[in-house]
Structures are given as C-alpha cells and as structure tokens.
Amino acid sequence: MQRFRTSVMLCGGNGCTARGSLKIKNALEKELKEKGLDREITVVLTGCNGFCAQGPVMIVHPDDIFYKQVTVKDVPAIVDEHFIKGRPVERLMYRDPVKKQPIPAMKDIPFFSVQVLRALRNKGLIDPEKIEEYIGRDGYMAAAKALTEMRPEEIIAEIKRSGLRGRGGAGALTGLKWEICAKEESKEKYIVCNRSTLDIEPHSIVEGMIIAGRATGAGKGFIYTRASLPLIVRRFTIAVEKAREYGLLGANILDSGFAFDIEVFQASDEFVCGEETALLMSLESRRGMPKPKPPFPAVKGLWEMPTVINTVETLANVPQIILNGADWYRSVGTEKSPGTKVFTLSGPLHNNGLIEVPMGTPLKDIIYSIGGGLRKGREFKAAQVGGSTGGYIPESLLDLPVTYEDITKAGAIMGSGGIVVLSDLNCMVSSAKFTLEFSSDESCGKCTPCRIGTTVLKEMHKDICEGRGRESDIELMADLAVEMQDSSLCGLGQTAANPVLTAIRYFRAEYDEHIKEKWCKAGVCRELCTFYIDEEKCKACGACKRVCPKNAISGEKKVPHRIDQSLCIQCRSCYETCAFGSIRIGPRSMREEMMNLPDQGILSEIHAKQTAGEED
Amino acid sequence: MKKLTKDDLTKIKEEYQATLSQREEGFRVKVTVHMGTCGIAAGARRIAEVLMEEIRDSGAQDVIVTTSGCAGLCSMEPMVTVETLDGPPVRYVSLTDEKTREIFREHVMGGKIKESYALAMGYEASY
Numbered sequence: 051m052q053r054f055r056t057s058v059m060l061c062g063g064n065g066c067t068a069r070g071s072l073k074i075k076n077a078l079e080k081e082l083k084e085k086g087l088d089r090e091i092t093v094v095l096t097g098c099n100g101f102c103a104q105g106p107v108m109i110v111h112p113d114d115i116f117y118k119q120v121t122v123k124d125v126p127a128i129v130d131e132h133f134i135k136g137r138p139v140e141r142l143m144y145r146d147p148v149k150k151q152p153i154p155a156m157k158d159i160p161f162f163s164v165q166v167l168r169a170l171r172n173k174g175l176i177d178p179e180k181i182e183e184y185i186g187r188d189g190y191m192a193a194a195k196a197l198t199e200m201r202p203e204e205i206i207a208e209i210k211r212s213g214l215r216g217r218g219g220a221g222a223l224t225g226l227k228w229e230i231c232a233k234e235e236s237k238e239k240y241i242v243c244n245r246s247t248l249d250i251e252p253h254s255i256v257e258g259m260i261i262a263g264r265a266t267g268a269g270k271g272f273i274y275t276r277a278s279l280p281l282i283v284r285r286f287t288i289a290v291e292k293a294r295e296y297g298l299l300g301a302n303i304l305d306s307g308f309a310f311d312i313e314v315f316q317a318s319d320e321f322v323c324g325e326e327t328a329l330l331m332s333l334e335s336r337r338g339m340p341k342p343k344p345p346f347p348a349v350k351g352l353w354e355m356p357t358v359i360n361t362v363e364t365l366a367n368v369p370q371i372i373l374n375g376a377d378w379y380r381s382v383g384t385e386k387s388p389g390t391k392v393f394t395l396s397g398p399l400h401n402n403g404l405i406e407v408p409m410g411t412p413l414k415d416i417i418y419s420i421g422g423g424l425r426k427g428r429e430f431k432a433a434q435v436g437g438s439t440g441g442y443i444p445e446s447l448l449d450l451p452v453t454y455e456d457i458t459k460a461g462a463i464m465g466s467g468g469i470v471v472l473s474d475l476n477c478m479v480s481s482a483k484f485t486l487e488f489s490s491d492e493s494c495g496k497c498t499p500c501r502i503g504t505t506v507l508k509e510m511h512k513d514i515c516e517g518r519g520r521e522s523d524i525e526l527m528a529d530l531a532v533e534m535q536d537s538s539l540c541g542l543g544q545t546a547a548n549p550v551l552t553a554i555r556y557f558r559a560e561y562d563e564h565i566k567e568k569w570c571k572a573g574v575c576r577e578l579c580t581f582y583i584d585e586e587k588c589k590a591c592g593a594c595k596r597v598c599p600k601n602a603i604s605g606e607k608k609v610p611h612r613i614d615q616s617l618c619i620q621c622r623s624c625y626e627t628c629a630f631g632s633i634r635i636g637p638r639s640m641r642e643e644m645m646n647l648p649d650q651g652i653l654s655e656i657h658a659k660q661t662a663g664e665e666d
Numbered sequence: 667m668k669k670l671t672k673d674d675l676t677k678i679k680e681e682y683q684a685t686l687s688q689r690e691e692g693f694r695v696k697v698t699v700h701m702g703t704c705g706i707a708a709g710a711r712r713i714a715e716v717l718m719e720e721i722r723d724s725g726a727q728d729v730i731v732t733t734s735g736c737a738g739l740c741s742m743e744p745m746v747t748v749e750t751l752d753g754p755p756v757r758y759v760s761l762t763d764e765k766t767r768e769i770f771r772e773h774v775m776g777g778k779i780k781e782s783y784a785l786a787m788g789y790e791a792s793y
Contacts, residue, residue: 053722055714055731057689090718111689112696112730135701136733175689185675186682194672297669304672 054092056133059109059174063098063249063404064281066105070122071095074106077125082133091133097285098249099174101161103402104144109156109174116156117142147400147422161401164419166382168390169217169366170406172251178285181292184253190298192369196261197306205265205372206232212376213388217363218244218324219436219465219541221387221454224364230348231266234356239268242333242352242359245275245324249282249404250362252289256312258365260303261372263310266358270311272333274323277316286314321438321492324466325540326359328494339496340540363392363467383409387453391464395421397471398428407452414448417471428473432556434481436465438488439545441552442478461552463545475626477574478557479564482549483511489546500543503534507550515575517638519565528554569637576620580640585610587632594624594633615641684727694728695774698747702736708743716763717746720770729774742785748773759785 058078062071075093082088099107104118115138117128124142131137143152144159153159167173176183184190196205210225231239241262243255259271273290275283290312293299301309315333323329323338330352332338351357367389371379380388387409393416396402400422407416413433417423424430432442435452441462443450450456454464472481490504507530510523531547531554538544554561563569570578583594583603588610595603595611602617603624613624625633670678687693699705699714717731737745742759748769749755756779758769769780 053684053718054688055718057685059689090714112693113732134706134733135703135735136698137735175686182678182682183686185678186686188679190675191679194675198672302669304670304675 054090056091057111058091058093059096059111060093061099061105061107061174062095063102064279065102066107067281069106071106073122074120074125077122081125081129085129085134087129087133094177096174096176097178097251098404100170100404101401102404113138114155114157116144116159118144160422161420164415165406166390166408167406168370169363169392170250172254176251178252179288181253181296184251188373189253190257192372193257193260193298194304196264196372197304197308202232202265202267205261208376209368209371212371212379214364214367214371214379215387215454216360217391218361219463221464224360227348227358228262228265230346231356231358234349236356238355239266240352240355240357241266241268241271242329242357243271243273243365244326244329244359244361250366252285253293254366254369255362256289256293258368259312260298260310261368262358262360262365264308268358269309273312273314274329274333275314275316276319278319283314283316290314322494322542325542328540329359330357339494342539384453386455391452391467393467393469395469398425398473399423399471400425409453410451412448413443413450413452416452416469421471424471424473428475430471431474431476432472432478434470434472434549436463437468438485439463439542439548440465440468441548442556444556461548461555463548465545475572477570477572478553478560479511480515480574482553483508483515485549486511489542493542497539497543499534499537500539500546503530503543504546506530507547514561514564515578517568517577521565523565524554524561567637568639571635573620573622573625573635578638579620580615580636580638580644581613581618581620581625582634582636582640582644583611583613584632584634585612587630589630593627593629597623597627599623612647615644687727688730693730694751696749697729697731697774698734699731700735700737700743700745701733702740704736704740705743705745710744712763713744713746713761713766716766717770720767724775726775750777757785758783
C-alpha cells in the first residue's frame with residue numbers, strides 16, 4: 051500500500067466547498083506533481099472540519115499545521131515553503147483574536163481543544179468517500195459486534211442503559227423507541243434517518259442504521275436528505291453503494307444471516323418535514339403534514355408499519371456505544387443528558403462553525419472559549435438556542451449548562467442545535483419578528499393554532515416595529531403564545547412562539563420602549579429611531595460622511611457633522627462606522643427637534659472661538 | 667468485490683491504520699529531514715525518499731517523516747533528526763542512501779542510536 055510522508059486534509063464540507071476547496075485541491079495536486087512530490091504527499095478531501103468561518107481550511111499532517119482561508123494563490127507558497135523546506139506558512143495560520151499571535155498546530159487552537167468529539171469523531175480525519183478509511187478508524191466493528199455477538203435485546207438494553215436521547219430536539223430515549231418498535235409484530239419494519247443536513251461522516255450513519263435494524267428487526271432503511279444539498283446526497287449515495295459492494299448491506303451481512311438495505315431519499319426543503327410524522331408522509335410521496343400522536347411511528351409509521359426515526363447525530367452515536375459500552379458513553383455529560391451534543395455556532399463571534407461539546411457545558415464556555423467571544427466593540431445581548439424556533443437566553447443566564455432539562459427550563463429548546471448569538475446591534479422585537487416571518491411561512495397550515503397563531507404574532511410584531519403597537523399587545527401575545535404551545539399539533543407550532551415568550555420574559559423593557567416611547571434603542575426598527583450626531587463629541591473626521599448612501603451628512607473638516615433628518619433613511623451605516631461613539635440613536639420624536647438646530651456654521655465659529663480662548 | 671467477513675474488516679483496518687495514525691499524532695518515531703536550500707542541493711530529497719521506501723518495506727505503522735528548514739550546518743548536509751518517544755533526539759549528518767537505511771533499521775526500528783553517524787543530541791525548533 052502506498053505510504054505518504056505528509057497528508058494534506060483539505061476540508062470538503064459544504065462551506066469550504068462553496069469557497070473553492072475543489073479548485074484548491076486541483077491546484078495543489080498539479081503543483082505537487084510538477085515538483086515531483088505527488089508520491090510523497092497526498093491530498094485528502096475530508097468532511098466538514100467544523101471551523102467553517104475560517105474556510106477553506108486545511109490541516110497538514112503529521113505536523114498538525116492548520117491553515118485558514120486558503121486560496122489557489124497560496125498553493126505555491128505552501129508547497130515550496132512548507133512541503134519542501136519544512137517552513138510552515140505563518141500568514142495562513144490562525145491567529146489568537148486578542149494577542150494576534152499565530153497558532154500553528156490545530157490542537158492548540160481553543161476552538162478545537164475545548165471540544166469532545168464523539169458523533170463527529172472522524173471529522174476532518176478521513177475521506178468520506180472512502181469506506182476503507184472509515185474501517186481503518188474502527189468502522190463497521192460495532193456492526194460486526196452487534197450482528198455476531200449480541201442478541202437484539204442486548205443491543206436495545208445497551209442503548210437504553212447509555213441513556214442516549216434523540217438529538218432531533220425533543221430528546222426521547224432512543225433505546226425506548228427501539229424497544230417499542232422491536233415489540234411490534236409486523237413483517238415489514240423501517241429505520242429512517244432524519245434530515246441529513248449535518249455534514250457528518252456518512253458511513254457512521256449507515257452503520258448506526260444497520261445496528262438499529264438488527265435491534266428492531268427492520269430490514270429496510272431510508273436516509274432522508276435534502277435535494278438542495280447535492281454534496282451530502284452524493285456522499286450518502288456513495289457510502290450506501292460502497293457498503294453494498296462490500297456486503298455490509300444486503301443479504302447475510304458479515305455471515306450473520308441478517309439482511310438490511312438502505313435507500314437515499316431526496317426531499318424538498320420543507321421545514322415542517324423535520325417533524326417525524328410529516329417526514330414519513332413526505333417519504334410516502336405525499337404532501338408533508340404532521341399527524342396526531344399516538345399512534346407513534348414506532349407502532350404505526352411508514353406505510354402504517356412500525357418505524358424508527360432517528361436523526362443523523364443520534365445514529366452517529368450508536369456505533370460508539372456498542373463498541374465502547376454504555377458506561378463509557380455516560381462518562382461525559384450529565385445524569386439525565388449523557389454524552390455530547392453537536393451545535394452550530396454563529397453570530398458576531400471570532401470563531402463560528404460546527405462544534406461538539408459534552409452535555410452540561412455552560413453556554414458561556416461555548417460562546418467565549420470555543421467562539422472566542424464577540425468581535426471587537428460588540429456586546430453580548432442574547433443567544434438564540436435551538437434554531438429558528440428556539441428561545442433567547444440573556445446574559446444573566448449564560449452559566450446555563452446545555453442539557454435538555456436546563457435549556458427547556460430557560461424557555462429555549464435543544465431543537466436543531468443551533469446557537470445564534472445576538473449583539474447590541476440587534477433589536478429583540480425585530481429579531482422575534484424575523485423568526486415569526488419564517489415560522490408563518492413554514493407552517494403547513496393543517497392546525498389552526500399554528501397557522502393563525504404564527505400569522506397573528508407576526509403581524510403584531512410588525513405593528514410594534516412600525517410604531518403602531520398598543521400597551522395591551524404584550525399580554526395578548528404572551529397569552530396567544532402559551533395557547534400555541536398547548537394546542538398546536540406538532541413541534542413547529544409548539545415551539546414557534548418560543549422566541550416571543552423568551553423575548554418578552556427577558557427583554558420586556560425593549561417591547562415597552564418600542565410601544566410607549568416609540569424608541570428602538572438598537573436602531574433597527576427604522577420607524578422608531580432617529581440617528582443624530584453628538585456635536586460636542588464629533589471629531590469631524592468625515593468617516594460617517596463617506597459611508598452615508600444618501601449624502602445626508604453635512605459639515606466640512608473641523609465643522610461638527612450633522613445628519614439631515616429629511617434625507618436620513620436610518621440605514622445605520624454611520625452608526626457602525628463612527629470610531630468615537632458620536633452617533634446616537636434617539637426616539638422617533640427627536641426627528642422634529644433635530645430639524646430646528648442652530649446653523650452649523652455659527653456653531654463651528656462658536657466652537658473655534660472657544661478653543662482660541664482656551665489657548666490664550 | 668467479495669463479501670466482507672469480520673476478519674476482512676480487521677485486515678482492512680490494520681492496513682489503513684498507519685495512514686490514519688499519521689493524522690492523529692499516533693506515532694512513536696519522528697524523523698525530520700532538514701530541507702534548507704543547502705540540504706536540497708546536497709540530496710535531502712533523496713534521503714526523504716529512502717526513508718519512505720524503508721517505512722513501506724518494513725511495514726512500520728508508527729514512524730513519520732517531516733521536513734524542516736536549514737539547521738545552520740550547511741557543510742554537513744544532508745541531515746536528519748530522529749526523535750523517539752523514550753529517547754533523546756539525535757542528529758545525523760553527511761548522509762548517504764546506505765547510511766540512512768542503516769540508521770532507519772538500527773535506531774528508528776531497533777531503538778539503538780547509531781553513534782558513528784551522529785553529530786549530537788538535541789534539536790532546535792524551526793518556528
């Protein structure tokens with residue numbers, strides 16, 4: 051077998067591919083060939099590395115050197131300097147956001163060093179299109195163990211004992227789901243892998259599904275993917291084909307007598323199909339809409355047959371539990387939420403991306419240790435946990451450990467595992483409005499609380515943001531939100547009001563300011579703010595004048611600047627540009643006041659006289 | 667492709683382990699080839715190739731080869747530094763194919779320092 055002295059692990063995740071990984075791979079291979087290094091150095095296109103914000107990223111082994119934001123132009127430098135002369139290219143290294151020093155090795159970068167990888171254990175280490183590399187990392191060993199050494203009851207008992215909970219958001223015990231399905235008597239049973247949006251090693255899903263099939267007695271599985279993510283569809287398709295070719299799918303797997311096969315299903319982008327019953331309808335080629343439960347899918351699912359639906363993350367944990375045992379799995383995490391959790395971290399942070407941490411990690415550690423804190427000049431306001439229908443967590447609750455129980459108690463959800471950080475530039479009312487626009491669009495319309503509820507909440511938020519809010523609105527919205535939680539048919543409607551409820555619970559003052567004072571202090575709601583310049587603080591540097599798209603700012607050099615309110619469109623460009631904090635945001639009512647200020651020229655003369663006087 | 671058995675899985679795993687251990691810092695010996703302009707001119711590229719051949723032929727799973735810059739002793743190139751987990755780093759100078767093979771077999775694989783080819787013990791970082 052060919053051996054290489056150096057492996058270049060180039061990220062081929064969705065983000066990095068969009069930024070040109072494939073072009074870099076071609077350029078790199080061409081350059082290596084020209085320099086006669088192609089037999090010494092190999093380039094591997096891996097699955098998502100996780101550090102998406104710095105993409106395209108690559109790691110050079112065995113030195114573990116991490117390069118970020120690589121372009122085709124950087125390829126000759128990397129080959130000449132690093133691969134030939136052994137001098138890693140410093141300008142492409144990650145830098146500490148505060149100290150600005152380069153950190154050469156990936157393992158020393160806090161973004162990576164704080165994480166505990168289980169579901170993502172092969173992240174950036176193997177080529178997702180090569181089954182042999184997965185096998186080299188213990189791949190299919192768990193399936194072999196489950197198929198040849200364990201009885202189905204033993205598999206279920208082990209998964210139950212591990213306490214693995216569904217990573218789809220609701221957190222149902224996976225072992226229990228499997229047990230219910232296993233007890234059903236039916237000649238057909240199915241395993242469905244839900245929403246393969248996560249850029250995760252595809253073979254670990256195939257292996258997890260084989261084990262689930264063995265445990266429950268199902269003979270067929272479906273991987274439900276989105277056609278809009280062709281890269282992921284491609285990787286799953288290759289994985290299934292390869293596994294079939296090697297006899298890991300099909301009849302008599304590993305001489306155990308067990309037969310199982312998988313089909314990759316490409317669906318459209320319907321948010322509601324994240325709900326399991328809606329997903330099943332979509333798999334049956336019908337319009338995806340949820341059904342009341344019970345009967346649960348484990349009893350009556352796909353084509354009325356018992357069906358286990360697990361998400362990618364849940365299934366990726368299964369082989370590890372079978373291989374290492376339930377006690378190993380419980381060695382991290384909390385009593386009720388064992389193991390690790392994958393999150394997608396985004397917002398105005400230094401480091402964004404796909405991460406995995408032990409359950410119970412404080413939210414603060416995720417945002418400040420892994421995320422590296424907020425970018426310069428920004429202040430933390432809230433973190434929306436659980437995706438677009440997750441609740442907002444304020445700064446006072448940042449010590450919150452991320453477990454199913456604690457997150458729910460705070461008003462958010464585990465949901466899709468998204469963490470979006472909001473800063474002082476965000477307005478909570480308009481952020482809540484944004485999530486409602488999304489959920490009302492995505493509501494399937496089957497049940498009234500969700501269909502009408504999301505629409506009414508959206509309209510009320512729109513009114514508040516545009517200055518038509520009434521004082522009674524807040525109580526009415528809170529009531530409506532609770533009704534939606536109680537009476538909606540599925541998870542979409544039950545969670546759609548979370549952003550509203552938490553925004554009211556933790557940021558009530560902002561709603562009051564919008565309604566009573568007609569004042570959006572973040573300057574987001576255009577109808578409810580006035581941008582003006584604090585003329586005493588203004589250094590008259592002209593920076594705001596240059597960015598103003600309407601040329602609404604007047605004042606020559608040394609003349610304090612002024613915004614013409616009749617021209618200002620509240621785009622906030624000047625506010626974000628000013629380095630001296632001279633641009634202020636006042637309530638709507640200030641616009642009229644600002645029209646009657648003394649003449650700018652006179653003011654500058656007074657200013658000049660005063661300064662001259664001081665000098666005397 | 668024939669159907670895999672459990673034994674086949676283990677075989678594939680063992681075969682790929684060496685490639686994969688390189689990506690996880692799972693190595694016992696690290697051989698650094700000094701590739702400054704001087705080293706390259708003196709034939710360091712060939713030394714790296716010899717090392718790779720030896721690794722392949724011996725089937726070693728836990729040996730890695732990396733490169734570094736000029737070590738400052740240009741007259742003694744080609745030069746390599748052998749670092750083992752349990753021993754001190756040793757620098758070998760004025761290498762030829764044959765010397766490299768001997769060092770690989772005796773020091774890297776056998777754990778015995780080849781003193782006659784060694785310059786000194788010690789290592790300075792290149793970055």
